[in-house]
Structures are given as structure tokens and as C-alpha cells.
Amino acid sequence: MRNRLGIITFFVLLFVCFIVVWNLSYKNGLEESYIPLENSSSDIFIPSESGVFRRSGFALEYANMPIDINHQKSLDEYYENRAYYGAPPSIPHPVKEMNLGANTCLQCHQNGGFVPKYNSYAPVTPHPEMINCRQCHVAQNSNSLFKPTNLVKILAPKVGVNNALLGTPPLIPHQIQMRENCLSCHAGPAAPKEIRVSHPERINCRQCHVPTDRVPNKIKPFIRTINNTNE
């Protein structure tokens, strides 16, 4: 009898332990599956420096390149090809479906050049290291819409109004994430004529031009935290 009682108590204890452990681990499991969302605590946004000097080896050639007036692109065309200001451009020419991009695109878009087939200069990509091109860039195979939309394109910054003082170098009015390499879009025959730089040979662009477009954060004016000079 005593033996039996001992065995029963042992099993009851075991069972209770099992319940407790199971509950605990279940609770722990619940906690782990919850990832708290942290708010970024700061306003800071310093553009990355990666690839800033990438195309600088071509700078002198850009400077000495004669302008092919008949095949210049305009800024309107440039924005026309984007769903909104800052969106990845769509592919305005036919493409084979069975590839992700990579060398097929880079052949023309790494260094640019005239493409007789389209009677146009190929624009140069500022980020040739990203080779899954068609992850972001898609063809436009139809002009029709599935359903009408109320979408309005936001206005892109104007040219010639981005200077802080008379005649000072224009500020950079757009985001430069993934577009750190200025020469890609601002120099060479494929650059829109309105934003083609007059001095591509000065490759340290951000020596004079600094970003002013600082979405998503609002930059507050410089305020001294200690201020006791005001009587």
C-alpha cells in the first residue's frame, strides 16, 4: 500500500511538473514570437558614400565629349518614364522575359552609349552592383489601366531654383539613396540636358552640392539647448 502511494505521488508530481514546464515554455514561446517595434530615436539621415566616385574615371571624357544635339534627352522625358518623382524608371523598350537583368541590362546600362536600334543613348545606372534589375524596373507592355485611378504625380523639383544664394551651387533637391553616384545621371550623352553638369571633371560633387531634400524626417532649425544670453 505504502509502495503504491509512493508511486502514485511520484507520478502526480511528475504530471504537475510537466504541466508547469509546459505552461512556462508555452508562455516563453509566446514572448519570443513578439518582436517589439522600436521607434528610430533620431532625426539623423546622412546619405551613404558608397559609389560616390565610381564613374570619376570617365570625368574628363564627359567634359570633352561633344554634345549630340539631335539625340539629347530632356528632363520631361526623364520624369515621364517614372511613375512618380523618385520612382525607379520603367523599361521603355521591349525585353526578353526569361532573365532577371544582370549582364543583359548592364551591357548597355553600365557605361551607356548610343543604341542605333532605339536611336537613343542608353542611360547609365548609378548602382551597377545591384543586378536583379527587374526587381524594380519593369517594362510597360500596355497603355491601358485595369481600373481608372485618382493618382496624381507629385511635382518634381524645378531646375535653376535650388540655389540658396545668388549664383551659389544648387543644392541637391532629391533623395540620393542608391543614387550616390552623381555622374551617372548628371553627365554624359544620356543625361537630360537641363541637369547635365557643366563641370563633370570636378568629381568631388558633394564638396559644393549638399542635399536639401530630407524626407522622411523634418530638420528643425539649429537651437542652442543652453541659452542664457537673452535677458
Add this chain to the structure above:
Amino acid sequence: MYNSLSNRRSFIKRMAKLSAVTAAAAMFPGIIFADEQEAAIPNGANINWKKGPCRFCGVGCGILVGVENGKAVAVKGDPNSSVNKGLLCVKGYHQTMCIQSKDRLTHALVKKNGKYVQTSLNEALDIVANKMKETIALHGKDSVAMYTSGQSTIPEGYVASKLMKGAIGTNNLDCNARLCMASAVAGFLTTFGADEPMGCYEDIEYADYFITWGNNMAEMHPVLFSRMLEQKSKRGAKIIDFATRTSRSSTASDKSILFEPQTDLAVANAICYEVIKNGWVNNSFVEKHCNFSKGLINMGYGIEDKYKFKDKPEKINFEAYKEFLKDYSPEKVSKYSKVSVKDIKYLASIYGDPNKKVVSYWCMGMNQHTRGTWMNNLVYNIHLLTGKISQPGNGPFSLTGQPSACGTAREVGTFTHKLPKGVVMNEKHRRLAAKIWKVPYERIPAKPTYHATEMFRAVDRGDIKFIWTQVTNPLVSLPKTSRYRPGMKKDSCFVVVSDVFPTPTSDVADVILPASWHIEKSGLYGNSERRTQHWNKMVEGPGETTPDAWMTIEVAKRMGFSDLFPYSKENHVEEIYEEYTQFHEGAKHGMAPLEVLKRESGVIWPYVDGKSTQWRFNAKYDPACSNGESFHFYGKPDGKAVIWQRPYEPAAESPDKEYPFWLNTGRVIEHWHTGSMTRRIPVLHKAMPNAYVEFHPEDAKSLGIRNGENIKISSRRGACVLPASINERGLPTKGQVFVPFFDENMLINDVTLDAFCPISKEPDYKKCAVKVEKV
């Protein structure tokens, strides 16, 4: 603030049509100014262009300020200036925008019962002069001090020196250039016996290699870096970046070599070892023009108050020097410097190749170093051993950070040991100063007193009872401000601050004097390449703002020294310059006369017989060479430069278990020094609104730190909270964090260490041990 477009457009159109831009268009066939780019720009601006030097760094670019209706409305590069040839950087282009800041100090403020009361300037100057007189009467001459700046104009520095050393008779005068250029000065004096670089910026056009020693020129000396990049793309010149952090300069360079902080000493010696081992020594040059010396070692770091050190130079021979270098074989050095043997040999082979011209550039990386003087000596050693010095495209070149660190701090001599010519310790130099100043020679004390760090320690200790700071913001820029801020707040010291804007330094002042900004006064600056630049007042300053030189003169007059300061308010700049140039007469340091400076966009001294000397010590270019040889290092009595035996010694504080990270501090392109000016320029503030702490991505990952998170950086001295920055502007090496020091709301200098180079007394802001925690 800059919303009106019509004027700007009209102006741009004029610019594009008229100025240098059209000339450029003719030179570069690719350039067009398409009508589209100037669309809708009407005609009709009426702007007056006035020439001057840039207000910011030591490069000394020429600027043209566009003035319309008495207001500065535009800035462009001066195409006549051979420094920048029409180009500026983002700070330079927008510099005049700070003077319209709403919190400009326009009137004198005097602290009464804990509150600042607007006071007439006359009354405020009376208070300053009376307080100074009273303090001297009570506590002696050495209880008053002045702390000026490498941004003071030449006349401002000159009258400060004359007031303190000539009139009052104390050497309690030092300047913020102690924090940036002192090691360069000590390096030049110990090696060559004459301060300032022998070459000039034109070297850039001839050099095959640019080796930058701990120097992020793309951000700190951007216009010079642009000139280097131009040579890189045109001639294939190479840029080698030797640093402790991957910066914008590193990415633009042909090669970036990273080293462990402080081991630059060992690497420089290893380069000399390789140069000798491979027979790359220019034997005839070394024989004719060099001596070998060694000095004391284990000098300490000056962390304790009243630290004293005097080097004892001892002549040695080439053999002994070679023996010493045996400890610095690339194999041995690479073990602790983390530079590969291959890279050390590569650097040595560049210096060693007799057919390649090499310029070495450095600035704060080598100067703000507890062995800064040694480090300067060591780079000179490399150039002397290979004979690559004082020739177009060949030479060591020490860059400066302030617009007149050379012109004022070093040439006028606003250091405690300096006189406008020579040093206070030298009787001949004292006699010359006394003669020109018309004061009794005995009045100038022969013993230097406080250098910058020690001066603020003396304020903290209560030894200095009155301090007047001009054109500088020590409570942001000093190391270990966690000690010196409470020190300056103490009642034992009366603090006078002259400035343009309120700063953390003016916050502790008893009297605040309203200073004129740069273009609101006339003045002269001297840049890194010995170029003296003059400008005339361009616009009126607001309220009672007054040039610093004139406020010093007014105080001197009120103290009873009118006879020593007989200058007129209208022409004091010119009168002072005429008096000052008497000090430098002669072929070794002759200054250009004012009428030449007014005409030209800066002139390099020595200015002899109407000609600038571009390469000193080289008989081909320098008329002061008199030994009949092709080179003459006339700064030293025997005409020979010194190759110094200087060992590697560890940093004053290295990372340990408790404080496991190196802290490196520095600057960013958008802001200049303590940011009191550049942060009030909206363009620059928007581009770089606050400081940050840079991490290596692997360190950030192991600490679980994400971009933008607030991080507390603390050392044994203090702490500072900043947002983290990963893979943005720069990339510190693993185990190192980097913080720019411009932000007065995030004072990283509360954390830094006030250890300094025992010879130059310049603090090391680049190395101390910190720990990091998420907040």
C-alpha cells in the same frame, strides 16, 4: 530666407553670360549652357564684387562677395586666386548667410546679478579695462590672460601680443592654434629651425604621388583635394590615403591603407628603414644638408597640472641612426600597426623611387597627437633621406585648419613663447620687439607661461583671475571640457568673451563684446602656403559690432597705454600692418607691401624684390640661400636640417576591458570647427543637423546597435549621447568610434583626454578609451 527667385535668376543669367564661366565654356568643348538651364532668368541685377579670403579653413581660397544695397547677397570663387582658381566648397559658397542669424550678438552684454544686461560698448570696454587693471594691481601681471585665435586677423593678433607682452608685460597669451598647429610648428622648428612649409600648393601640379597622413582632405581641405583629383584624372597622379578611418578621401584614393592609432610613428620609421635598406638614400643630399639628432624619450603625456618638459637634443651619426632603425623593420612594425608588410614596403618604394615626385600632406591626424612633434619630424626624415624636399612636386606639406593659423598665430606669434619675430626666451628677439613697440626691453618677460591647456587649468585652479577670449569657442573646442567648463564658471575668474554669436563659451562670460564678422571689417589673413591675403570692409555690421583689433586697442587706451597704440579707427588695419612688417624685413621672411596685397589675390612670403618665393631653402627659387649649394636650410645656424631619431611610444590612454573602444574625433565637410557660424547657415544645417557616432558595422552588430539609435559614449572624464551612424559618412576601423565635434548640443570634448605632446603642448583629440552603451 532665400525665397526670392527673381533676383537670383537675373544674377545667374548675368554670371553665366559674363564671368569666368564663359571662359570655361571656351576651354572645355563639352560644356554648354543650354538655354534650358537658364530658363526664365530675367536681366538686371546690380551687384558689386569685392575680393577677400574665405572665412573658414586654412586653404585660404580667394572669394568674391557680391554686395547689393549694402548687403552681401552672393559669394563666388575668385578666378584670380591661384589657390582655388574660382572654385569653393559648400561652406565657402554660403558663408555670408550666417551674419543675418537672428541671435547675432549686436550689443555688449554685461552680467549683472546673474542676468545679461545690454550695455553700451563704451561702458563695457570701461568695465573690461578697469577689471584688468584692478586684477593686475591685486594679483600681479600673471593673473590676467588673453586667449585668441588662428581666425584673428593679423592686426588683431598683433595688438593682442603688443598689449599683453609689450604693454602689460606678461606672456599670458596663447591661442586656439595651440590645439591645431603647435605640433607642426615644433616639427618645423626642430627639423628646419624655421616655421611653415617650404613648398606651396603649386606642388600639386607636379607631384606623381600624394600621400595623405591621417588627413581626410576631401572633407577638410576640399578645394585642394579637387586640385589633386584633377591631376589624378589628367596626369594619372596617385593618391595614397594612410589613415585610421575610411573616409570620403579614402574612397577617392588609389589606395587606402589603415593603421592602428598611434602606430604611425612606427610605420614612418619602418619606411626610413626600408629606404636605407634598399639603398634609396640620396647620399649626397644627406651628407651636405643633414645632421642627425636624438632627444629625450618616455616624455610622459602632460595629463597632470603644471607638467614641465624640455627636450635635450643630442647629436648622433648616421650609423647610430641606422642601428636605432633596426627595431623598425616592416616585419616587426606590421605586428602592432596592423599595416601589412607589403603595404609598408609599397609606401617606402614610392618615397624611395628617385623618378617619382611625392608630396606628403597632413593636418590634425599628425598634429593632434601626444607625439605630434615626433610624428612631424619623422615625415621630414623620409623626405630628407630621399632628398625629396623644396622642389616643385616634392616635399612635406603641413596643412592648417584655420584661415590665419599661419598668418596670425604663427607669424605674428600669439603663443606664450612667441614674439612677432622669434621667441621670448631669446634676448635679441626681445630687444627687437621692444624697439619696434617702443617699450623698455625689460618689460617683456623671458619665460613663457601658460599654453592653452595649462591656461584653462590655471583658470580652474584659480591662478588666472581674468581671461579674455577672442574669435574662439574653447568650451566646445578644448579637450576635457568636462573640467574646463566648471572651471571657467568659477567666480574666481572674470571672463570676457568677444564673439559674433552666442556660444557655450559666451554662456559663462561676465562681459560679452559684440565682434564684427569677417566682411564687416578690413583685415589680413595668412594661409597654409605662406600666402598673405588682404580684404577691405565690404558691408556694415549690425548694432555696435566692432572689429576685435579696435576693441583691444580701446581697452589698451583705457588702461593707460595710449602712446603705444596710436592708431586711428578708420585706418588701424593698415597702420598696424605697416608696423608689423618691420619685424619680418629681409629675404627670409619679407612681407609684401599693402598696395601689392590690395591688388593681388594674396601674395606668398618671402616677398623679395617684388617676387614671391615659392620654394624656400632651394637656391634656384629662394634668394635667401647663401651657402653656394643647391639647398640651404638657413633656419639652423649651420645651414643643415636635422634627421631626428624618434621612437614609437604608446598613446596616453589605450582601450582596455572597462573602456574597450578608441574614440577618434574630427570634422565633416558641412561644418567648420565648433559650428558657431556654419550651423547658422540653413543650407549647411539642413545637410548635417547634428553630430553622430560612427561605428564599424561589425561592432554595431555585436552590440546590437542600429542606425540612429541613441548611444552613450563615456570615458573616465565624461559622457555624451549621440545617434549611431553605420555605413554613412565614414567607416571607422573595428574597435574604434568616430564623432565629429561641431555640435555644441552634443559635446564630445566632455569625453576626450587633455593629454598633449610634451614638446608642442598640443592635445591629442584622436585617441582615448571609451565605452559605449545604448540609452
